[in-house]
Amino acid sequence: MDPLFQFLLRLGDNTLVLGHRVSEWCGHSPVLEEDIALANTALDMIGQTQLWLGLAGEVEGKGRSADDLAFLRDAWDFRNVLLVELPNGDFGQTMMRQFLFDAWNVTMLGKLMKSSDQRVADIAEKASKEAAYHVERSGDTVVGLGDGTPESHARMQAALDYLWPYVGEMFASDEVDAAMVKAGIAPDPSSLRDEYDALVTRVLTEATLTKPDSKYAHKGGRTGYMHTEHLGHLLTSMQWLQRAYPGAKW
Amino acid sequence: MSNEWPLWEIFIRGQHGMSHRHVGSLHAPDAEMAIKNARDVYTRRNEGVSIWAVEAAHIAASSPEEKGPLYEPSNTKVYRHPTFFDIPEEVGHM
Numbered sequence: 001m002d003p004l005f006q007f008l009l010r011l012g013d014n015t016l017v018l019g020h021r022v023s024e025w026c027g028h029s030p031v032l033e034e035d036i037a038l039a040n041t042a043l044d045m046i047g048q049t050q051l052w053l054g055l056a057g058e059v060e061g062k063g064r065s066a067d068d069l070a071f072l073r074d075a076w077d078f079r080n081v082l083l084v085e086l087p088n089g090d091f092g093q094t095m096m097r098q099f100l101f102d103a104w105n106v107t108m109l110g111k112l113m114k115s116s117d118q119r120v121a122d123i124a125e126k127a128s129k130e131a132a133y134h135v136e137r138s139g140d141t142v143v144g145l146g147d148g149t150p151e152s153h154a155r156m157q158a159a160l161d162y163l164w165p166y167v168g169e170m171f172a173s174d175e176v177d178a179a180m181v182k183a184g185i186a187p188d189p190s191s192l193r194d195e196y197d198a199l200v201t202r203v204l205t206e207a208t209l210t211k212p213d214s215k216y217a218h219k220g221g222r223t224g225y226m227h228t229e230h231l232g233h234l235l236t237s238m239q240w241l242q243r244a245y246p247g248a249k250w
Numbered sequence: 251m252s253n254e255w256p257l258w259e260i261f262i263r264g265q266h267g268m269s270h271r272h273v274g275s276l277h278a279p280d281a282e283m284a285i286k287n288a289r290d291v292y293t294r295r296n297e298g299v300s301i302w303a304v305e306a307a308h309i310a311a312s313s314p315e316e317k318g319p320l321y322e323p324s325n326t327k328v329y330r331h332p333t334f335f336d337i338p339e340e341v342g343h344m
Contacts, residue, residue, distance in 0.1 A: 031255070031277060032276075032277075033276050033277060033278065033287040033290065033291055036287075036290050036291050036294075037286070037287065037290035037291075040290050040294065133289075136286075137286055140282065140283065140286065144279060144283070
């Protein structure tokens, strides 16, 4: 498979799957203001997806649109990291997952703005503004809940302990990344780790949360080797309409 | 202590040079989150370039019962309106 196509699928599938997850809160958030904010975030993620998967389809050159890639592939074809497909859990867990992803996304987009591929640089430029807002918002919420009541603190620590083993996959590299580095299209994900850790540590410290010591990382999402059992369930709901009514149009 | 977040009144300036207008209210735990929530609730359609958030409890308001004493005296004072001046054409729109 063309490494650029694969690389773009990874970016697009991350935002697609996380966008869908976050949209599951619509109408269920603890307060109205958070409900609207989460829906905005979900829409931003889907917006980024349209750009990444749109470009992926163009690069693939088989006439597949962003919609085709989103709705007509099954779990084994998805290239998102496992972190984004994990269930929402409680509101705190959702916000912790969001922060852990936002911090990576904003760091990665910052580098992609200097991509040798102008199309990639343009998308990164557009997405980086909303990504900067996302990480500020999710970071503030992590601090507010982490450094909040004993209950909110305990829930945020539990969320961090649960999600932390899924962080490492965002920094794994393979031959796709090597090809991207060689072409000057994208940095090696592992090179983002220090910047990411600095940002995450600053927020977690302010949130009075303890970063788990473990270096263990669940993997298999971005290579498509093995997703969690959660992705298939997510897709049955996200792709329901196209599965029940193939080819249905808006 | 109430578990409810305080109420904030939100003011948004649409364009440079215009004054902030009251657009509505929302709940938030603190001023920073009030501005973030206002961004998400009230500027989704590109409505503004500047947000003010004021905790509703800090707004002093006139009482509707005092409507008479406060406003009626000015009803009969037409000379306070600048309607008795002829504005020269060259001034244009004021």
